[in-house]
Amino acid sequence: MSLLRVLLAIFFPPLAVIGKGCGSIIIVFLLTLCGWVPGVIAALIILNNPN
Helix, strand or coil: CCHHHHHHHHHCHHHHCHHHCHHHHHHHHHHHHHCHHHHHHHHHHHHHCCC
16 A cells, blocks of 8 residues: 555545446445545555455
8 A cells, every 4th residue: 555545545535446446436436425534444444455
């Protein structure tokens, strides 16, 4: 997990997970619409997952 990805996850979560697949982008986008904090948490969890 690079510093750039972490900063993207904090400021614009869907953009941070763009390399992890379409499903991840949709999930993070929907959570970001529900609230900024759930989107950031989901993005950081997805980025921390090695798979």
